[in-house]
Amino acid sequence: MAKLYYRYGTMQSNKSNQIITTHYQYTTQGKRCLAYTSPIDSRSGHHKIKSRVGLELDAEYVTDDIFEKVKQEHEKEAVYAVLVDEAQFLSKKDIHNLSDIPDLLDIPVIAFGLKTDFRNELFEGSRTLLELADAIDELKTVCQFCNKKATLNLRMQNGVPTNVGETIQIGDEEYVPVCRKCYKERLDLV
Ligand SMILES: [Zn+2]
DSSP states (O other): OOOEEEEEEOTTSSHHHHHHHHHHHHHHTTOOEEEEEOTTOOTTOTTEEEOTTSOEEEOEEOOTTHHHHHHHHHHHSOOOEEEEESGGGSOHHHHHHHHHIIIIIOOOEEEEEOSBOTTSOBOHHHHHHHHHOSEEEEEOOBOSSSSSBOOEEEEEETTEEEOOSOSOOOOGGGEEEEOHHHHHHHTTOO
């Protein structure tokens, strides 16, 4: 039985690179793989997943009819996996639709995304994935300011740490991965 996977990490935890590599692994084995991303993420330009090491992958946007789209593609030619980038920005409904793909079509869905926003609160897409996913993995990276594992995203505005502003503000130069202790220290929470 195919599964719904959720692979989460902070900023700079190599998510886009992993999705592109996973796509490459499937396709080099002759296994067709579909890539999707959130329409909210305009950072990469339209329909592109880009990694910091310079790799790119064309991706469709996740839309309300994602299940039907994948079903039609699968009927044309077998699909072996569905990859989803920036899954934190998806709605609860989108994640429910994605969960129908392993359940009804027996195709695995591998979703990548941030777990929490800069206030350390779950995004809607992340919360729903944590509730529904069959398998959950953490992609690890190191705190910007010390050597511990980063678990939070710190928003920097003009070089100054902040925890105010809109929840979704695209542009990763404004976020850095930090450990909980450094997060508190930088925001004067301790
Ligand atoms: Zn730290």
